[in-house]
Amino acid sequence: DAGVTQSPTHLIKTRGQHVTLRCSPISGHKSVSWYQQVLGQGPQFIFQYYEKEERGRGNFPDRFSARQFPNYSSELNVNALLLGDSALYLCASSLGQYNQPQHFGDGTRLSIL
């Protein structure tokens, strides 16, 4: 069975640009969460979507947005990129919202020049 897939695997952008990251959850999983992991630190929660609605938001600026599609795949959008946005962006899917183990993709490595 396919796990969580993310695309692209690597991305290089310059300051001020925008970026769209994509995530396909495990088949049957309806919840998708996004995390930012800066090198050497633990993941920081950005968003959770369940049944195509936003169910949780972390402490990130409005430059960060996301959505979930009817097939439960998801996109994370970041506008007006800053150098500090350089990080590994992780997508995780789970069956439901509460106390469900999350299954992570390998992430998208975003580098801002």
Next chain:
Amino acid sequence: GDSVTQMEGPVTLSEEAFLTINCTYTATGYPSLFWYVQYPGEGLQLLLKATKADDKGSNKGFEATYRKETTSFHLEKGSVQVSDSAVYFCALDNAGNNRKLIWGLGTSLAVNP
């Protein structure tokens, strides 16, 4: 707010040594607790979980027991292998707190042959 505290790394052990990585938490209610592992260059993988007090999670020779009285979820393995070299993250999921995983900072483990 909810938080997770892990012992600082890096931890360096010889093959077949005993491993303990300490994890304590602060949370309201009754969170679920998880250990995730991140191998070099890879995404996060769920290692084990426990959903209520006194539960023991186990996988691949690793174990952790949910101790509510000491608010701890220490990870142990009786005999580590070189292939266990990775970063280990303790996390909690408290459904009453925005439904997101709260992560420790991670503990890097290096096992030498």
